[in-house]
Amino acid sequence: MDGARLIGALPPLRGKLTPGADMAKVTWFRTGGPADLLFQPADEADLSAFLAALGPDVPVTVVGIGSNLLVRDGGIEGVVIRLSPKGFGEARALDGNRLRAGAAASDKRVAAVALEAGLAGFHFLHGIPGSIGGALRMNAGANGVETAERLVEAVALDRKGRRHVLSAADMGFTYRHAAAPGELIFVSATFEGVPAARDEIRAAMDEVQHHRETAQPVREKTGGSTFKNPPGTSAWKQVDLAGCRGLTIGGAQMSEMHCNFMINTGSASAHDLELLGETVRERVFAASAILLEWEIARIGRFEEGREVLSFHP
Secondary structure (H helix, E strand, O other), X not given: OOXXXXXXXXXXXXXXXXXXXXXXXXXXXXXXXXXXXXXXXOOHHHHHHHHHHOOOOOOEEEEOOOOOEEEOOOOEEEEEEEOOHHHHOOEEEEOOOEEEEEOOOEHHHHHHHHHHHOEEOOHHHHHOOOEHXXXXXHOOEEOOEEHHHOEEEEEEEOOOOOEEEEEOHHXXXXXXXXXXXXXXXXXXXXXXXXXXXXXXXXXXXXXXXXXXXXXXXXXXXXXXXXXXXXXXXOHHHHHHHOOOOOXXXXXXXXXXXXXXXXXXXXXXXXXXXXXXXXXXHHHHHHHHOOOOOEOOEEEOOOOOOOOOOOOOO
């Protein structure tokens, strides 16, 4: 799809339009092909106008800060929407033990605002390298707490630019998943915490940070946890039992430090990374009859002749 031609069919917008945008610069893996067109809206009204004008046949993909994302080497068809911190990154305390945050606000920023407001229950966000939009879409969680436990309501735009307000019940949260329609683009959310002493909140945040720095390869090119935890066990334990700690394909490796983290050692293609993940899934199933589910989102087109088949037993 021609990104420049798409731009020509749109009305004047205040946001930034980039045809052929390099998605490798967006993801933490630092891999992936270009997007046909990248749009970074100025604010909610700008995004609404863009969606209302965009043809219904044009594919739309929404990305956040790219921490839990693998873009395939063939790039992404249609439009990629990326919300900027400038237009969607506000996070502030409200009355009634509540916080409001834009979808582009980092999880860590929201945890810091909660600390300043003396609200407990947000410490888990301090250790998640993502944004609120991603937390809503996948019910992000850590340290025994999930987004679902704190959410009051979320605001989203549909494919035609219309505004919707969803309650926590409307989101249909389950483990690392939200059942809200995939076409919805979250723009902000309101959360509720529990009043607590700042020293207590800070201690919980420090514990999260210590665990992350000592148990996870945070200084590598990684996408965070590769697989969801299966019922009754941990994904890393199953990866380890299958002999996949340190397993390498091309420039992709399952971390020696935390073997549920996949890393780009410097030269990995998206093909290397996805093939490594599927190889691990196959070996884990052979070892324990457990079928691991991806936690990392894989999007976009394969390069011709370099498709990766999803493992199915």
